[in-house]
Amino acid sequence: MLDNSQFEPSPAEQERRRIRVRAHRRSLLVSLTSTVVFAVVVWFGLTSTPGWSRVQASFFDWPTAEKALPLVLNGLLLNLRVLFFAAIGVLIFGLLLALMRTLRNPVFFPLRLFARVYVDFFRGLPLLIVLYLVGFGVPGLRLDGVGRISPELLGIAALVLTYSAYVAEVFRAGIEAIHPSQRLAARSLGLSYAQSMRYVVLPQAVRRVAPPLMNDFVSLQKDVGLISILGAVDAVRAAQIQVAMSANFTPYLVAGLLFVLLAIPSIRFADHITEKFAKREQVGNLL
């Protein structure tokens, strides 16, 4: 092996490096300046509008924010709980739907048809309407013995119904992107259809779809706020109550910022794995 530690760059390479460093510094300076200029222009534009002082008073009121924060945070715990169970439900049901759609045996035609219709239907149906239908329709059935179903549970059901349709499509694309000879190779070793899915196709498909899956997760994360329309006291609902009590819109801003803060790690993580997988895709399949 060659040792790189005693490598002395040639004068030409040293010159190249010097120029690169200088160019880098210059572009850093330019971007910094333009950012500051842009921020100042926006700030003056905003504060010089005629209604600015009123907007400031009703949206950026510090005492109202301080008072609303603990209550909104408490509501956010409910959102997190819903998010957790909905995400698990979506993964399981979405994967099942995707698998149903890949079955080729004619015996499974009804399953395949069901999955297909289901996915088309719920991809087209607005989440808000699913929430209304599930949230007010299911309790309307007056199922005996079940008792009163909590809005939290109904919200989870509605989110799972809708998001499974998206996630099923993501999984299906992933399964279909695996080179057919991987499946053939598995089958020719004697693995059954189910085994080759389980040990060969799915592990590779899941890796491949991790980035789009994370994006769906990020969007689920903010859509959990919609369960407030069912009456569950989540962050959005708590903010709404505070808005009504203080006649000030600041609590909405508080809730919004909390959702953003919650999403940032997921967004960063999604970017991170997208990058990582893009790198892994470069290598491999040398043959």
Added chain:
Amino acid sequence: MTEIDWNNPRLKVRGLRKNFDQRVVLGGVDLEIYPGQIVALIGSSGSGKSTLLRCINLIETISDGQIWLEGEDISVASINQDSVRREIGLVFQSFNLFAHLSILDNITLALRKVQGKTKAEAEEIAMNWLDRIGLADKANDYPDKLSGGQQQRTAIVRAVALNPKVLLLDEVTSALDPELVGEVLELIRDLKKTGTTIIMATHELSFARDVADWVVFLDQGVVAEEGEAAEFFAHPKNLRTHEFLSRLNI
């Protein structure tokens, strides 16, 4: 080497036909192979070599004819295809290895999940084979770290480790750089010594002449000529065989 029982072929094919829609790709192929033999399948591109191997492995549904494995008709509709594939290994030209598994796990997967061996048993078998092909130190690497020749050798021993009754090799060297072909052929030569029964589609004619017991020349979906390797290459009888061999300058 034990005497070959000429009454009991390991694999027998009779009148095998395969149509894709209206196209006849295999027009009634007869073939047999006896235990421990190597049969080389040669023929120009599109002559149906791959299709024949895939039919034998039951990956393609045949249009007519029959296939027997050790006397049992495996072409009947009621056959359990998975259990047949457990007895017949197939290695392709490329993309054989599972990209998400290490070299070791690639080999142990079917040993464990198909043959029900324990992890320790499977790993012992796998390491033995890796040792034999000089890749023991790569056991925990992923396929993309291996050269094409190393990948193909791994794919071949992965199939051989399952002790198949017949091993089908479909142009396992044709996707490789010329300098990597030798190591794969060397492995096949080595397998012959252990008595593995192999049908290989190949463009490596000089290798076929050296190693194969029997050569089958496929032309437009039918067996145009077949014979013992030395005789086949020294005195081809069919005009098409002549053309094919002289085109390849052998």
